[in-house]
Amino acid sequence: MKFFGQDMGRDTSAQPNLPAQAPAPTSPAGSPATGTDLPPLHRSRIEAWLGANGFTYFTDSDGDLGGLWNGRLFYFLVLGVDREVLQVRGQWNRDATVDRVPDLLDLCNRWNSDRIWPKAYLRVRDDGGVIVCADMTVDVEHGLTDDQLDQLLQCGLATGGAFFDELDGSFPDPLRGQG
Secondary structure, three states: OEEOOEEOOOOOOOOOOOOOOOOOOEOOOOOEOOOOOOOOOOHHHHHHHHHHOOOOOEEOOOOOEEEEEOOEEEEEEEEOOOOOEEEEEEEOOOOEOHHHHHHHHHHHHHHHHHOOOOEEEEEEOOOOOEEEEEEEEEEOOOOOOHHHHHHHHHHHHHHHHHHHHHHHHHOOOOOOOOO
8 A cells, every 4th residue: 555655565465456446427517427417406495495384584684594493593505616505504592601601512512422413513702692503514516306405404403403402401591480
């Protein structure tokens, strides 16, 4: 075996001789061919999904789609150079203070260690307020069916909601306990 052109002394006599791999075929646009004609990710498809499911949503000043689920703000973003990345990003409906950062980071790290989605993280604003976020990001460069889009959007909302439920259980809202 060679590593950066240096023979590393590994005995390769017992390994089969494999043919060299041919480069992956490409489509006319230069991207790898998939053998399928799946529709690409597009903001209009997300908007159609929101409408078909009867969800109330908005378009912000940047053109991003968002809405509230159980009082939590979620955005549905189309990212990437070729607009091939879907991200469902949620924000906990409560602000925290900097003194809670170690406890919040601990919960985020435990969550991220045990689960694939969503990715949980904190953002500290310039004013010292702490925002807890969750996102599910998926590369769909080869396109996706409407059923796949539905599953990914539902997954982003459900897993984000589960993470925020975990936060609510670990950090009870002091105002809700008062009558």
